[in-house]
Amino acid sequence: MVWKRAKHDQPKAPQAGILYPRRLMSISQVKKSRRNALLLLVLAAPLLYGAILGAILVSWGTRDRAQKADAIVIFGARVNKSGQASLLLRGRTHHAFELWQRGLAPVIVCTGGIGHFPPAEAAVQAALLQKWGVPTTAILREETSTSTRENARNAATLLPRGAKVIAVSQPFHLWRCRRDCARFGLVALTSPEMQGWSVLRPHKRALYALREAAAVTRDVLSG
Numbered sequence: 478m479v480w481k482r483a484k485h486d487q488p489k490a491p492q493a494g495i496l497y498p499r500r501l502m503s504i505s506q507v508k509k510s511r512r513n514a515l516l517l518l519v520l521a522a523p524l525l526y527g528a529i530l531g532a533i534l535v536s537w538g539t540r541d542r543a544q545k546a547d548a549i550v551i552f553g554a555r556v557n558k559s560g561q562a563s564l565l566l567r568g569r570t571h572h573a574f575e576l577w578q579r580g581l582a583p584v585i586v587c588t589g590g591i592g593h594f595p596p597a598e599a600a601v602q603a604a605l606l607q608k609w610g611v612p613t614t615a616i617l618r619e620e621t622s623t624s625t626r627e628n629a630r631n632a633a634t635l636l637p638r639g640a641k642v643i644a645v646s647q648p649f650h651l652w653r654c655r656r657d658c659a660r661f662g663l664v665a666l667t668s669p670e671m672q673g674w675s676v677l678r679p680h681k682r683a684l685y686a687l688r689e690a691a692a693v694t695r696d697v698l699s700g
Contacts, residue, residue, distance in 0.1 A: 524687075531649065531686030534693065538648030543668035546582045547640040548617070549573045550632045550665075552625060552654050553589020553598035554646075560594065562601045565647060568673025570602045573645045574609050576668060582643060585611065586635055587618035588628040597621075625650070626696075629657035638662045647674040649682075649689045653696065 551573045554566035562570065573585050585606060589598025597620035606616055619631035636642065644654040644665040651667040658665035674682070 527687045527690040528683075530690035530693065531683070534652050534689055535648045535682075535686050538646075538651035538667065538669050539671075541668050542666045543576055543581055543643050544666055545641075546643045546666060548584045548586050548632075548636055549576050549582045549643045549645060550586045550628075550654075550658070550663075551588060551602050552628050552644065552646040552650065553592075553602075553622065555592055556594050556596065556598055556601055558594050560596060560601075562605060564673045564676070565670075566598060566601065567605065568647070568670040569645050570605045571609075572668065572670040572672075573602075573643075574606055574611065576643055576645070577611060577615070584615050584617055586632045586642070587616060588622055588632050590621045590623050592623065625653055625692075626657045626660070629654065629663065630661045633658070633661035633663050636663065639664065641666065643668050645670060647671075647685070649674075649686045653689065653693055656696070 551569050554569060555563040556566065557563050570587075576582065577585055587599035587602035587606070589602070591597050599618040599620045603616050603618050607613065617635045619635060622628045622631045632642070633640075639662055641664045642658060644651060644658060644667050646654050646667075646669070648669040648671070651669060655665040655667050677685075
């Protein structure tokens with residue numbers, strides 16, 4: 478007796494696209510996909526590098542290394558359109574004032590020339606210090622520098638070679654401040670201004686850190 482296989486027991490033909498892909502990527506599509514991935518990597522790598530280096534710089538700069546020194550050096554920052562100190566410049570100046578009040582150094586060196594808006598950054602710092610009670614005899618200033626390196630170089634001309642100084646800025650900036658001071662014969666102890674830095678929005682802190690990472694890389698590569 479011959480049994481007939483029921484209709485529902487008949488083997489089914491494989492559905493298109495399950496065992497056999499309906500369409501394979503062409504060679505040109507594969508190449509395009511690889512090019513896009515490479516382009517994405519090229520664009521992302523500098524950002525990743527900057528983010529990591531920026532975080533390292535901020536972490537390093539957060540430690541306060543202030544101790545007895547010959548002078549306190551305030552590194553310049555932007556003056557507002559109104560002629561008043563920006564948040565970062567005021568913060569640096571006030572932190573230097575507090576260090577001076579603690580008796581860590583007898584003089585404060587104000588640095589920075591005219592940036593986008595007058596007056597010179599050093600002049601704004603000096604005016605604030607005098608307002609808070611620092612005598613003019615305890616204030617030195619240079620009003621021609623327009624960069625961190627020039628801040629350090631011009632401050633060095635006002636002090637004995639080998640002088641020990643307390644470099645004041647925000648955490649992201651201090652590694653470069655110390656390096657540039659050493660370039661011009663100053664021994665720099667770094668002291669971060671944290672109040673103004675901490676009130677900045679996170680994206681602004683990240684932007685400062687990224688820009689500083691680029692500046693440090695440029696300076697290191699250029700010598």
